[in-house]
Amino acid sequence: MNPTTILSLTMNLLSIIILMTSSSWITMWMAFELNMVSFIPMMMNKQNNSTPESMMKYFMIQTIGSIMLILAMIMKNTPMTTPNMTSLITLSMLTKMGAFPVFQWLPSVTEGLSWMTMTLLLTTQKIMPMFLMMMMNNLTMIYLAAAASALVGAIGGFNQIMTRKMMAYSSITHMGWMLMIINNKMLVMIYIFLYSIILLSITMQMKEMSMYSISTSYQKTTKKTLIMSMLSLGGMPPLLGFMPKLLSINWITKNNFLMLIPLIIGALINLSFYMNIMMKSMLMNTTTTSLKKNNKMSLQAMSIPSATLTAPVMMM
Numbered sequence: 477m478n479p480t481t482i483l484s485l486t487m488n489l490l491s492i493i494i495l496m497t498s499s500s501w502i503t504m505w506m507a508f509e510l511n512m513v514s515f516i517p518m519m520m521n522k523q524n525n526s527t528p529e530s531m532m533k534y535f536m537i538q539t540i541g542s543i544m545l546i547l548a549m550i551m552k553n554t555p556m557t558t559p560n561m562t563s564l565i566t567l568s569m570l571t572k573m574g575a576f577p578v579f580q581w582l583p584s585v586t587e588g589l590s591w592m593t594m595t596l597l598l599t600t601q602k603i604m605p606m607f608l609m610m611m612m613n614n615l616t617m618i619y620l621a622a623a624a625s626a627l628v629g630a631i632g633g634f635n636q637i638m639t640r641k642m643m644a645y646s647s648i649t650h651m652g653w654m655l656m657i658i659n660n661k662m663l664v665m666i667y668i669f670l671y672s673i674i675l676l677s678i679t680m681q682m683k684e685m686s687m688y689s690i691s692t693s694y695q696k697t698t699k700k701t702l703i704m705s706m707l708s709l710g711g712m713p714p715l716l717g718f719m720p721k722l723l724s725i726n727w728i729t730k731n732n733f734l735m736l737i738p739l740i741i742g743a744l745i746n747l748s749f750y751m752n753i754m755m756k757s758m759l760m761n762t763t764t765t766s767l768k769k770n771n772k773m774s775l776q777a778m779s780i781p782s783a784t785l786t787a788p789v790m791m792m
Contacts, residue, residue, distance in 0.1 A: 480517055487514035488600070495604050501549045504608065505542065508572070511604060512538045515597075521590045530588030537571060537581045544568035562614045566621075569605035569612075574644075575651045576624035583632070583644040591683040594640060598647040599672040602654070606668075610658055618655050619735055626652030626742030634749050639687055642749070643675070646709060649742050656735060657724050667720040671709075674717050678705045703754045710747035 491511035498504050516535060521527045548564040567578075574582035586594050609618060629648030636642040650671055657663045681687075681702045708717035721743065728736045 484514045484517045488518075488596075490514075492600070492603055496607060501552065505545055505549065508538075508542055508545065508604060511601075512542075515601065518593050518596065519589055521588065521593070524588050524590070526588035528588075530585045533581050533585050537574075537578070537585075541568045541572035544571065562612050563617060566609060566612055566614045566617050569609050570621050573602045573605040573651065574648065575655065576621045576628055576648075579625065579628060579648050582648065583641040586640040586644045587638065589640070591679040594643065595672075595676055595679045598643065598675060599668065602651065603668065606654060606658070606664060609655075610661060610664075615659070618658055619732070622652045622655035622658075623735060623738040624652075625649065625655065626739045630742035630745035634745060636749075639682055643678070646746060647675075649746050652742060653721065653724055653739055656732075656739060657727055659731075660727055663720075663723055663727055667724065670716060670720045674705060674709045678702065678709060681705065706750045706753060707747070710750040711743050712747060712750075 488511060491507045491514060494510070495504055495507035498507060512535070516531055519527065519531050519534065544564055545568045548561045548568065551561045551564070570576070571578040582597075586597065589597065612618075625648050629645045629650075629652065632648070633642050633645030636645060650667075654664055654667055657667065685702070704715065708715035711717050711721045713722075724739075725736060728739070
């Protein structure tokens with residue numbers, strides 16, 4: 477790990493700590509700016525031609541989110557605009573984290589990132605916006621964004637071929653679950669922690685296999701651990717990924733049962749395309765094994781007449 481990466485990671489962690497310990501709006505805004513400035517150097521990837529475009533998109537989106545946050549800070553001294561201020565802050569945080577309605581940038585940005593940087597973008601970079609929205613009492617807007625994110629992420633990833641985009645859409649679906657339980661801080665932190673562990677295990681295996689698209693997994697022997705990790709990310713019981721969903725379902729049913737419907741629909745669609753990958757990969761591996769056996773038997777069968785034909789010649 478080079479010194480630039482170490483410095484960027486340190487500043488990134490420092491920005492999260494500053495936000496969580498701050499009591500001033502201007503300090504919170506500075507923490508977001510420090511977080512953006514520290515993350516952009518980590519996005520550099522000389523092996524990917526899409527990196528400059530991804531860096532520019534990320535910078536523009538984060539800048540738009542920061543501008544909305546500054547406007548909300550300016551409005552805070554006007555009592556008549558307090559509801560508008562809360563809604564604007566919520567919208568700026570949804571923009572920064574890539575949730576509905578401003579989610580389109582997230583899948584395209586992940587295309588130009590390395591596996592580890594993509595993991596950071598889909599995990600730790602969500603902590604700060606999530607923490608600030610916990611302070612906002614704008615549950616109606618947050619719940620609507622959560623329900624829409626769960627559905628949009630599932631539908632967007634259903635026919636996706638590129639693995640990075642598929643992970644991004646899956647992250648949008650998981651953001652829907654996190655936003656729906658945003659009133660329970662401990663449960664949100666458990667969800668983020670378990671999601672980060674599962675996603676890290678998947679990205680490390682994909683990096684090792686150089687798996688950039690789903691078609692790659694059909695051409696290679698997909699590891700069983702990767703398949704299990706994907707099913708866990710989709711929330712297949714009794715794997716680890718089912719635990720945060722089970723805890724979330726238990727809490728949501730006690731508070732807002734109807735909002736659970738879009739989350740479950742999104743989770744089922746999400747799980748279906750992971751199972752689709754598993755089934756196609758297993759079918760491809762079985763077909764490859766059968767072809768090898770058939771080829772071996774054909775070679776053995778061909779060797780018998782060949783020996784029969786050459787035997788008289790050898791005797792002469």
